[in-house]
Amino acid sequence: MLLIRCPYCEEERPELEFRNAGEAHIARAADIAAVSDEDFEKFFFIRSNPKGIIYERWRHIHGCARFFNAVRDTVTDKFVMTYKAGEPKPDISKLKKESGPAAYANRPPDQLNVKKPAAKRAPASKGDA
Amino acid sequence: MRKYSVFALAREAMRGHKGWDEQWSSPEPRAEYDVIIVGAGGHGLATAYYLAKEHGITNVAVLEKGWLGGGNTGRNTTIIRSNYLYDESAGIYDHAVKLWDGLSQDLNYNVMYSARGVMMLAHNVHDVQVLKRHIHANRLNGIDNEWLSPEQAKEFCPPLNISKDARYPVVGASLQRRGGTARHDAVAWGYARAASARGVDIIQNCEVTGIKRAPNGAVMGVETSRGFIGAKKVGVVAAGHTSVLMDMAGVRMPLESYPLQALVSEPVKPVVPCVVMSNTVHAYISQSDKGELVIGAGTDQYISYSQTGGLHILNHTLDAICEMFPIFTRMKMLRSWGGIVDVTPDRSPILAKTPVQGLYVNCGWGTGGFKATPGSGNVFAHTIARDEPHPINAPFTIERFRTGRLIDEAAAAAVAH
Numbered sequence: 001m002l003l004i005r006c007p008y009c010e011e012e013r014p015e016l017e018f019r020n021a022g023e024a025h026i027a028r029a030a031d032i033a034a035v036s037d038e039d040f041e042k043f044f045f046i047r048s049n050p051k052g053i054i055y056e057r058w059r060h061i062h063g064c065a066r067f068f069n070a071v072r073d074t075v076t077d078k079f080v081m082t083y084k085a086g087e088p089k090p091d092i093s094k095l096k097k098e099s100g101p102a103a104y105a106n107r108p109p110d111q112l113n114v115k116k117p118a119a120k121r122a123p124a125s126k127g128d129a
Numbered sequence: 130m131r132k133y134s135v136f137a138l139a140r141e142a143m144r145g146h147k148g149w150d151e152q153w154s155s156p157e158p159r160a161e162y163d164v165i166i167v168g169a170g171g172h173g174l175a176t177a178y179y180l181a182k183e184h185g186i187t188n189v190a191v192l193e194k195g196w197l198g199g200g201n202t203g204r205n206t207t208i209i210r211s212n213y214l215y216d217e218s219a220g221i222y223d224h225a226v227k228l229w230d231g232l233s234q235d236l237n238y239n240v241m242y243s244a245r246g247v248m249m250l251a252h253n254v255h256d257v258q259v260l261k262r263h264i265h266a267n268r269l270n271g272i273d274n275e276w277l278s279p280e281q282a283k284e285f286c287p288p289l290n291i292s293k294d295a296r297y298p299v300v301g302a303s304l305q306r307r308g309g310t311a312r313h314d315a316v317a318w319g320y321a322r323a324a325s326a327r328g329v330d331i332i333q334n335c336e337v338t339g340i341k342r343a344p345n346g347a348v349m350g351v352e353t354s355r356g357f358i359g360a361k362k363v364g365v366v367a368a369g370h371t372s373v374l375m376d377m378a379g380v381r382m383p384l385e386s387y388p389l390q391a392l393v394s395e396p397v398k399p400v401v402p403c404v405v406m407s408n409t410v411h412a413y414i415s416q417s418d419k420g421e422l423v424i425g426a427g428t429d430q431y432i433s434y435s436q437t438g439g440l441h442i443l444n445h446t447l448d449a450i451c452e453m454f455p456i457f458t459r460m461k462m463l464r465s466w467g468g469i470v471d472v473t474p475d476r477s478p479i480l481a482k483t484p485v486q487g488l489y490v491n492c493g494w495g496t497g498g499f500k501a502t503p504g505s506g507n508v509f510a511h512t513i514a515r516d517e518p519h520p521i522n523a524p525f526t527i528e529r530f531r532t533g534r535l536i537d538e539a540a541a542a543a544v545a546h
Binding site for chain 2: 001002015016019020022037038040041042044045046047048049050051054056072074075076077
């Protein structure tokens with residue numbers, strides 16, 4: 001089970017509280033009736049389905065009930081970061097520098113849900129990464 | 130290829146089993162082939178076999194990045210049935226069931242196809258309506274499927290709990306008697322052996338890293354971890370990795386890849402005589418010839434290529450199994466594993482030509498591709514050989530997501546997706 005940080009609740013919670021809502025940053029056309037069949041297909045059916053970094057939506061359905069976005073690696077299933085809906089798509093090259101392997105995942109229980117930004121937290125103890 | 134028979138077995142028994150050949154050869158890749166199939170799972174190997182057998186195209190290579198049959202072919206729960214709602218689905222899945230019957234003789238390899246019956250349970254009024262609708266639709270398509278009362282269901286599968294006090298009581302069931310199981314590894318090995326005997330090159334540990342296209346856009350061949358291999362026709366049969374491969378040719382797919390898990394129990398004496406499925410409580414179970422209960426779980430909710438899934442998914446399925454079969458509550462589970470399944474928006478496969486000349490794709494089988502292996506390979510070989518689809522797979526295009534001609538088994542939900 002994944003541990004997912006809700007950027008609104010600012011807490012890392014088990015996957016059971018969340019519902020995955022598919023690929024992020026797919027904008028719905030303002031006038032959906034006017035788009036061509038090709039563009040509708042791209043919007044509605046075609047997905048990037050990447051092996052590697054994915055931008056995806058989650059909904060904290062058994063928490064604050066809000067939608068937010070996440071960056072995750074689909075090979076390791078580790079989250080790189082989560083961010084609020086409406087915020088711009090983060091730059092991956094920048095993210096890689098800031099996120100260690102245990103940026104959000106595999107944190108010891110006593111360090112979970114400390115309301116401090118991840119970057120400022122004490123490094124995780126040895127052997128848990 | 131030396132024919133397998135009881136006489137061959139007796140002869141080898143006398144000689145200490147020293148005379149058996151390798152089942153398939155492992156040649157070095159040639160510089161060029163007529164057709165390259167990417168992916169040596171059941172569907173890919175079946176495609177190569179039927180290309181050689183029915184279309185006389187033997188200059189074929191099947192490229193596999195890992196080992197033969199090591200993906201979803203070796204990870205599924207081996208269920209075979211064709212009781213799908215829509216005519217298009219009935220056509221392709223029943224084509225497969227007809228080929229399953231007689232496949233062992235055709236391949237001279239025992240694939241252990243056992244038509245032991247697939248029983249799907251109804252727990253509420255909606256289930257009854259859906260299953261009866263399927264039964265009627267199937268009958269119109271010439272596919273056997275019949276309605277059972279709870280008592281008849283219990284008679285067909287004695288360990289089933291039909292108590293009215295159950296949380297989700299069984300109120301009826303549909304039964305396809307021609308449905309059943311087969312030995313998944315034997316399917317891959319049998320097709321590999323038969324294809325190899327007809328001259329097909331099966332090349333394992335050869336990962337495709339690029340699809341090369343000529344200036345006019347047509348396919349020229351593939352870049353692999355063992356160098357460039359030329360071919361004017363390339364068929365991608367890569368299940369969960371289809372999006373990744375098609376991306377190499379610049380084709381974006383309507384696919385998402387999810388982990389799907391299964392597990393087996395410790396082996397026990399024969400106790401489950403058929404396949405039992407329940408969409409409502411979401412579980413399906415059968416018993417292998419080794420005696421293990423083979424149990425299929427659902428997909429995880431997120432895209433992943435990790436070949437592992439969440440434990441809570443298995444837990445949910447075992448809850449359902451214990452509900453249906455209280456006799457199994459003390460049973461120990463032996464192993465669990467995951468595979469990556471490629472799911473289309475309408476939960477029906479894509480077997481088609483692509484916008485790229487010479488590139489063909491067979492994908493989107495989602496959570497239920499094993500049952501279709503012979504039929505899928507058969508019509509996909511036709512599609513590649515003739516450069517036009519067989520009437521059976523003609524509706525399973527990529528373009529249907531543009532035109533709206535979906536084959537919406539997702540809504541029909543013959544299986545819990």
